[in-house]
Amino acid sequence: MELTAVQDSFERVAKRRKLSSSKSQDIIVQVAYEIEQALSRIRSSSDSTVADVDQGTVLAELKAKLHVVGSQACLEGSQQEVNATLSRHQKVLEKVLHPDISKACVDVDFDRHLMNQIIIRHFYSEDLSGIVDCLVKEAGEPEATSPRLQCQEIHHILEALKSRDLGPASKWISANRERLRESGSDLELKLHKMQFVDLLQGKGGADALKYARTYLAPLASRHMNVIQRLICSMLWAERLDRSPYADLADPSNWRSFGEEVVLAFRRLSGQSARDPLSMALAAGMEGLPTLLKLVDVMAANKQEWEAMKQLPVPLELGREFHFHSTFVCPVSRDQGSEENPPMLLPCGHVLCQQSIDKLSKAGTRDFKCPYCHHRASSSQCKHLCF
Template sequence: MELNTVRDAFDRVAKKQKLSSSKSREVIDQVGHEIEQTVMSMQSTQDSSTSVDQKSILVALKTKLNTISPQTQLEGSQKELNVNLSKCSKVLEKVFNPDISKAYRNVDFDLHILNQIIANHFYREGLFDTADCLIKEAGEPEAISLKCQFVEMHQIIEAVRSRNLEPAINWATANREKLTQVGCNLELKLHTLCFVEILQKKSRSEALNYARTYLAPFASVHMYEVQKLMGCLLWAGKLDKSPYSDITDVTHWEKLVDELIQHFCSFMGQSSSSALRVAIAAGVEGLPTLLKLANVMAVKKQEWQAMKQLPVPVDLGKEFQFHSIFVCPVSRDQSSDENPPMLLPCGHVLCNQSIVKMSRKGTRAFKCPYCPQEASVADCRQLYL
């Protein structure tokens, strides 16, 4: 809705700008035409009384220009353009520079946890000096415990981006058991990229020796992948023109970096994305809805900050769904701690408040709205999402 408002305001400015430009050209053409006619008239006078005739011609030109009134015409179209420009800037300011203080609640943050989250974020981003400074000034020495591991992660990543896979291979080998448990073949991917680098930059024999040493152990489980790599040997020096050219795509390196970060953080007991980044991204996504809610509630003179549940949905998309969500098919209400989902004997699930209402506060049996089976409140079991 906000983008439509901005688009409409911009379209009005563009329309007025075209009209103003067209009007300016029209006025300039009129003035130019009158001047050209005057010059031609003055050149046609050849007798001795030219001075009197030219003066009368110039007087006539002045009269015509006063009739055209170019300044008045230009001012009118320019004024309309300026009015719409002013309105457009106000729309932009309202949409893109709102007072966000109306859309958040005053929450007592745990400064200890908040400092750790921020320091953790800086470590993830490789800003170690910044994180150390924050920890020192905030008095949070225990937050530095993750530094060494993140330093190792960034050293490995920088090496990979420099086409040096040895540190990453050593890490994957040391964590082979953990990677296997999560069904990840990261070690094979690393050796594959190394094999392709050798095949492209060195000799076929060196690539074959590398395959015998490092790829052969994976053949029993990943035979197809190994066979494909062996086929690449036939195209040494021209791999980019072979049926296996996709294996040289540079995107494999960036995907490898993302996978390394994901598993490295997972084995540290950390999420692959920092909590600070996720919180800010989710806040930006939900901010327009919250601002609109705050404005509507202010007009109605109602206070929304005291509500336990927002009266409107804030759709953040699947990216920010970290917990299961259940919406009662009867009441259409989202489940909560006060209104948990309940499993009926027939296997269907309703929210507790719907069950209480249908059973008349538990005084009678009720029929499931989705099948003929009857149940009582005592027969229902709470589900934990």
């Protein structure tokens, strides 16, 4: 609904601007026409066969016509209408998009060293070593040699893949073959698959078959179906992109392979699959509209946003921001922990231990489930592990 209001307001601005431009253009054309007519009359006065024309009269008539056709009031009126529409559009944007997001910020104590390390690792992952050097120097942080070398290695692999060079990726996969297999990764198979198809399209079936006998044959016991499909694709070597195996020649395979290499590289080096700083910013942007609305509601009720210890409403984020199972007690709104674990009631609902203790008066009496009113005792509740 809010985005529709922005779109409608923008369309009104565009329409008003178009009308103003069209009106101004018509005035310019009319002014040019009147000037040309006046010049034509003046030039005709130099022709001996035509009666003399009083140039002063011509100019006076021209001035009068221009005053009517292109009056300043007419032009200013059109522009004022555009400005008024723009002003209303700006108010709509301010109401809907909340350009001042600082009001949703609160003072939070955080580990400055940890924050610097997160930022440093982010810039390393973006291959911005120069910025890292400056940050390390100005923030007084110790130089992180290991992340620098790791990021240099993965960026070298990705740059090579852009030019369809599998050499660096092959070297890294070979060096980490056992760890990749232990983690259940099939990255080695995909590497040989990419190399096979590249040889098939570039050098022909003989070289591709030779490569398959050397590198794919040892993997036949675990990936026979994939290998059989690759061998069959040799029948279409000269027109692979127009064959039943056209997916093997899809250029996007190189990008997908690069993304899988990055994920495997980060996993084996102990890094998160996605950059923490990018994830935090993405989550913040998704939750920001809810926070801004909450700030406005609390301001209307004269409540202090800064004094809030926890949000009074749930902040719903997409599944891409769910990393592990958590439980929040629907009664106390506290997150489950080892000291306050989730407990399963006989009726199937779940509450935290502290909530059950309060409802049961520390286990001295039965209590009703807040949802279905089924009676239970604390001894009937079971510790629930996620």
